[in-house]
Amino acid sequence: MTTTAPLLNVAGLCIEFRTGDAVVRANADVSFTLTAGRTLGVVGESGSGKSVLCRSLLGLIPSPPGFVTAGSVRFEGGELLGLDEAGLRRVRGTAIAMIFQNPMSGLNPVWPVGDQISEGLRVHRGLASRDARARAVALMQQVGIPSPEKRYDEYPHQWSGGMLQRAMIAMAMACEPRLLLADEPTTALDATIQDQILALLVELQERTGMAMILVSHDMAVIAETSDEVAVMYAGRIVELASTAAVFRAPRHPYTLGLLGSIPRNTGDTRLRPIPGQPPNLVELGPGCSFADRCVFTSAECRVTPAALRPVGPAHLSACLFPERMTAASA
Amino acid sequence: MTAAVRAELARWPASLKVGSASFALIVLTGLFAPWLTAYDPYTQDLANFLQPPSWQHPFGTDQVGRDVFTRVLYGIRIDLQIGFLTTYVPMSYGLLLGALAGYLGGWFDTVLMRLLDVAVAFPFLVLIIVIIAILGPGVHTIYIAVFILAWTMYARLARSEMLVERGKDYVLAARTLGYPTSRVIFRHAMPNVINSSIVFSMADFVLNILLVSGLSFLGLGVEAPLPEWGAMIAEGRDFIFDAWWIATLPGLAIVLTGVSLSLIGDGLAHRLGQRQRSFL
Amino acid sequence: MMTTDRENALEIDGLVVEYGARRGLIDAALGRTARLVRAVDGVSLAVRRNETVGLVGESGCGKTTLGRAIMRILDPTAGSIRLGGVDLLGLRGGDLRAMRRRAQMVFQDPYSSLNPRMTVEQMLAEVLRFHRVFPDVEIRGRVAALLELVGLAPELAGRRPKTLSGGQRQRVGLARALALEPTFLVLDEPVAALDVSIQAQILNLLVDLRDRLGLAMLFIAHELSVVRHMSHRVAVMYLGRIVEVGTAEDVFERPAHPYTQSLVRAIPRLVPERRHRKPVLQGEVPSPLDIPTGCRFHTRCPKAQDRCTQVAPVEQALSASHQVECHFPDAS
Numbered sequence: 054m055t056t057t058a059p060l061l062n063v064a065g066l067c068i069e070f071r072t073g074d075a076v077v078r079a080n081a082d083v084s085f086t087l088t089a090g091r092t093l094g095v096v097g098e099s100g101s102g103k104s105v106l107c108r109s110l111l112g113l114i115p116s117p118p119g120f121v122t123a124g125s126v127r128f129e130g131g132e133l134l135g136l137d138e139a140g141l142r143r144v145r146g147t148a149i150a151m152i153f154q155n156p157m158s159g160l161n162p163v164w165p166v167g168d169q170i171s172e173g174l175r176v177h178r179g180l181a182s183r184d185a186r187a188r189a190v191a192l193m194q195q196v197g198i199p200s201p202e203k204r205y206d207e208y209p210h211q212w213s214g215g216m217l218q219r220a221m222i223a224m225a226m227a228c229e230p231r232l233l234l235a236d237e238p239t240t241a242l243d244a245t246i247q248d249q250i251l252a253l254l255v256e257l258q259e260r261t262g263m264a265m266i267l268v269s270h271d272m273a274v275i276a277e278t279s280d281e282v283a284v285m286y287a288g289r290i291v292e293l294a295s296t297a298a299v300f301r302a303p304r305h306p307y308t309l310g311l312l313g314s315i316p317r318n319t320g321d322t323r324l325r326p327i328p329g330q331p332p333n334l335v336e337l338g339p340g341c342s343f344a345d346r347c348v349f350t351s352a353e354c355r356v357t358p359a360a361l362r363p364v365g366p367a368h369l370s371a372c373l374f375p376e377r378m379t380a381a382s383a
Numbered sequence: 384m385t386a387a388v389r390a391e392l393a394r395w396p397a398s399l400k401v402g403s404a405s406f407a408l409i410v411l412t413g414l415f416a417p418w419l420t421a422y423d424p425y426t427q428d429l430a431n432f433l434q435p436p437s438w439q440h441p442f443g444t445d446q447v448g449r450d451v452f453t454r455v456l457y458g459i460r461i462d463l464q465i466g467f468l469t470t471y472v473p474m475s476y477g478l479l480l481g482a483l484a485g486y487l488g489g490w491f492d493t494v495l496m497r498l499l500d501v502a503v504a505f506p507f508l509v510l511i512i513v514i515i516a517i518l519g520p521g522v523h524t525i526y527i528a529v530f531i532l533a534w535t536m537y538a539r540l541a542r543s544e545m546l547v548e549r550g551k552d553y554v555l556a557a558r559t560l561g562y563p564t565s566r567v568i569f570r571h572a573m574p575n576v577i578n579s580s581i582v583f584s585m586a587d588f589v590l591n592i593l594l595v596s597g598l599s600f601l602g603l604g605v606e607a608p609l610p611e612w613g614a615m616i617a618e619g620r621d622f623i624f625d626a627w628w629i630a631t632l633p634g635l636a637i638v639l640t641g642v643s644l645s646l647i648g649d650g651l652a653h654r655l656g657q658r659q660r661s662f663l
Numbered sequence: 664m665m666t667t668d669r670e671n672a673l674e675i676d677g678l679v680v681e682y683g684a685r686r687g688l689i690d691a692a693l694g695r696t697a698r699l700v701r702a703v704d705g706v707s708l709a710v711r712r713n714e715t716v717g718l719v720g721e722s723g724c725g726k727t728t729l730g731r732a733i734m735r736i737l738d739p740t741a742g743s744i745r746l747g748g749v750d751l752l753g754l755r756g757g758d759l760r761a762m763r764r765r766a767q768m769v770f771q772d773p774y775s776s777l778n779p780r781m782t783v784e785q786m787l788a789e790v791l792r793f794h795r796v797f798p799d800v801e802i803r804g805r806v807a808a809l810l811e812l813v814g815l816a817p818e819l820a821g822r823r824p825k826t827l828s829g830g831q832r833q834r835v836g837l838a839r840a841l842a843l844e845p846t847f848l849v850l851d852e853p854v855a856a857l858d859v860s861i862q863a864q865i866l867n868l869l870v871d872l873r874d875r876l877g878l879a880m881l882f883i884a885h886e887l888s889v890v891r892h893m894s895h896r897v898a899v900m901y902l903g904r905i906v907e908v909g910t911a912e913d914v915f916e917r918p919a920h921p922y923t924q925s926l927v928r929a930i931p932r933l934v935p936e937r938r939h940r941k942p943v944l945q946g947e948v949p950s951p952l953d954i955p956t957g958c959r960f961h962t963r964c965p966k967a968q969d970r971c972t973q974v975a976p977v978e979q980a981l982s983a984s985h986q987v988e989c990h991f992p993d994a995s
Contacts, residue, residue: 098858213947243721244885248929249942270859273888273931300935314863315933316892318915322870324892326863330828552776556839559734560790561763574780 094279167205399650477537485545585648
């Protein structure tokens, strides 16, 4: 890692959802930094808090029931948490943009797709309609939408899922953001279309030098697109390191379990799944949330809080006893 | 009270509890009417006509000396019966036809939908007047007219819900398990289709009581001596300035019944998850 | 692939399934014919006893339609489906019901495939009671045995689907499919809606059950690594046709059809190297309402020639186990 000032610095972020008497700890003590031009992959299963994390950066958590109870999110030196709507609007779409999992519902069905792409340019950049249209057509060209002049005036229902995701990306890229948040951007797409969209994201990043946070449940997507990986479980980052380190030498049993759950076609018909179910986020104990499903667990794991700490060079893990893993594999 | 009943009650919203309690009270009052009053709803007492409310006659007496309180109590029986029949008879075959059309599709659906369009386009009052012209006025005439037209809303609701349920995997699963179509429709899909109709029926119940009262008020509905609330209001109309209680107190009974049913409908909508929203 | 048992559990021959776009009254009055979508367009496929055949392809390729046609949820327009030698398409009423006991289906979405109004026990008991497989007194015990078979605790019998997790629901769906002791299972994306760690539990369970009960399976999925893990043989579908079929090794190690090659190369790999790549395949799947002439893949094919736009390729065998439908297959 370089010594340049980070673009984004998230520290000790805690987010709760409160409904009735129940308090769900959606994010607990989440901390990481991201440098310009780099991609952080956030991987985890449903309920791990990865989408909540992504949305909280843009103040998109509905409150109530969601509350940020602690932490800070500094973007280019300025604090994002606690910004009012007007302040958030200045950041959204211009400095930080976001694309979502379902491109079908991400576009308004009653407006032409092209107008929705140029809208950001008119609102944020104050471009005249004609200039905004020309720029939007250029953007559509860049994200690989064929004959953009013609398709500018078409409506979302006339487009396929892959094309709509390209349109969403064009909208996000309109004001040249420094950070792109991509929340499961290819989950709803077919394999060959996923391949096209991932290639497009990587290409756009190389061209613009923006940073990216890519949220996915798919370890392989993360492996191919990220520089660093944050593995989330039950609201916490349990492992944070370079992609190579996480995939070649994981230092948290959950990461190891995830990798063992994926079919690799080694001729072995048995997978090594993680036993049990993800914990109920309302009833978390004081210790490590993964203790009940962990093969290396001991009595201490259930009572000692497990915080993210260095276990190697630029390698953080929230496991209390990472040496047990290495001992077992040796 | 068993634990299951208590658990169910705990999940009822306040509107459902209040509505059910007050509706239950109305029903009980109607059932025990003979024990709650010393008078007969039909016996005239010309010596004591147009008496204002008093301890003797809490709701006063009408123009022929009948006790208004007694007539309002007996009116519960009549109005609830009318409301019940005009709501749930059409609902039963409306649901059935709509669900079948939604599930089976094809010519059955096409024919039913055209029939529905005709029924919806038909002016209700004109139909009533035509039927009255043929059969003469009376409750039966209203029943026939309502039975011809009122099922359409339920058929529409059931059809649209069934179109959704039909495509769900649990219905496909029931088919792959070899169950006959009737079983798939009635045992599996139907229970998941009727919720919206049940909620709607509460509002419909109120509207139907008001409709029959309104028709009786116009002289097109219930015949004279029957203590139906709408008919009572119609009779009291001529004395509204001298004896306000004759028309007003039956009107209040209609309002109370209507509010109770609306509360139940609102509460059921919550309880049955018709309006549930989720976050995250 | 060598099998000692030559009898096929399932044989599909020349199957065609069409959907009619609904005709309005006016169209019918004017004598307009409905526009038909050929979701499955002449598919032949066999599944042997104890064998799992994977069926892969992108959305709209017809793989789900094929699964549903086998289960007779959809009625095919032409062709035949034989299960254990019996032609399913001729069956009606009681015979069809008897066949249901031999072929069962597991659905993708564990949240919609269970009736929300019924408890687990009611669901399983209903199947057994309806088909009179066991005398009524034995049903309770049989339900418990089924729960145990799919790895569910007996306490869950009284629960409704809403209170179960996705993995538990999928196990219930599996128990329901196995209640009638079928010999053949259609699994339509059985793990696509589950988290990775739960997905692995279900895949292991499926492998166990297959080996223990001697089930033949048609395993439909879009995720290639899962299909490869589960299947002995794999069929690749594109726009309603099977374009390549072979052993899992044939298809994944020596793909001969350009579409299969692209599909295999498009799978993200678990290798932590950032791929600076060009997308393997341009464009998107054409609408099934408007299937291209000649080879239906020619609009996206990197190797397309003039002949591909005019003449539909016929199936050719590359080896005893490996067939492909392409004018210019890679025979490497």
